[in-house]
Amino acid sequence: MSILEIKNLNLYYGKVQALKNINLDICKNAVTALIGPSGCGKSTFLRTLNRMNDLIESVKIDGDVLFEGLNIYNNYDVIELRKRIGMVFQKANPFPMSIYDNVTYGSKIHGIRNKKKLDQIVESSLRDAALWDEVKDRLDKNALGLSGGQQQRLCIARTLAVEPDVLLMDEPTSALDPISTLKIEELMDELKKKYTIIIVTHNMQQAGRISDYTAFFLNGEIIEYDKTESIFYKPVDKRTEDYITGRFG
Numbered sequence: 001m002s003i004l005e006i007k008n009l010n011l012y013y014g015k016v017q018a019l020k021n022i023n024l025d026i027c028k029n030a031v032t033a034l035i036g037p038s039g040c041g042k043s044t045f046l047r048t049l050n051r052m053n054d055l056i057e058s059v060k061i062d063g064d065v066l067f068e069g070l071n072i073y074n075n076y077d078v079i080e081l082r083k084r085i086g087m088v089f090q091k092a093n094p095f096p097m098s099i100y101d102n103v104t105y106g107s108k109i110h111g112i113r114n115k116k117k118l119d120q121i122v123e124s125s126l127r128d129a130a131l132w133d134e135v136k137d138r139l140d141k142n143a144l145g146l147s148g149g150q151q152q153r154l155c156i157a158r159t160l161a162v163e164p165d166v167l168l169m170d171e172p173t174s175a176l177d178p179i180s181t182l183k184i185e186e187l188m189d190e191l192k193k194k195y196t197i198i199i200v201t202h203n204m205q206q207a208g209r210i211s212d213y214t215a216f217f218l219n220g221e222i223i224e225y226d227k228t229e230s231i232f233y234k235p236v237d238k239r240t241e242d243y244i245t246g247r248f249g
Contacts, residue, residue: 036217149180
């Protein structure tokens with residue numbers, strides 16, 4: 001079952017076309033990996049899904065992005081959309097405040113003030129982000145004192161705290177060491193039981209390990225999209241095979 005349907009999507013930065021006629025259905029409760037060389041449109045595409053590209057003046061978009069059947073450009077308030085389609089960035093960006101305040105930040109913006117409710121949100125979000133046991137005794141400490149991997153999992157917890165349906169991840173492990181990377185990969189496998197995950201990754205092995213579906217982008221186009229197993233072992237397009245086997249990229 002599809003939670004997001006992208007139809008004939010084109011995106012321009014001024015006169016430069018960055019995305020060309022993208023058609024894609026994103027399956028619910030699955031991990032979809034977006035792969036391709038640098039500058040091929042993966043992150044631009046990811047940012048269209050929660051309208052982050054709206055923040056760039058020169059951007060022009062046509063086509064449809066349907067979230068649960070409704071066009072995100074006509075039928076959703078941007079704040080509500082970004083609550084339901086959350087985003088985790090390449091570099092961990094915790095706020096310079098306590099771990100507790102980081103996790104409750106979005107909930108407070110959306111009007112939740114009850115201390116008991118906020119405590120529940122903090123514990124459940126940190127548990128979902130596989131961080132609770134590591135930080136439960138220092139929730140009042142500054143989040144900037146956490147390690148890089150912990151900071152990234154805190155950012156995941158902060159995103160989960162407002163109860164999104166979809167989690168967008170833009171190379172969430174590229175700045176992390178192998179052990180932290182493994183923890184986040186294991187976490188994604190757990191999270192897809194509750195959420196739909198779309199991840200941009202440069203790491204072919206990571207895409208192969210964690211994703212159920214893979215879309216291969218090249219020069220702003222989707223060359224091939226299928227179950228990850230098929231993309232990696234039985235690609236239809238020669239360009240997909242060349243990229244996955246390291247002949248370019």
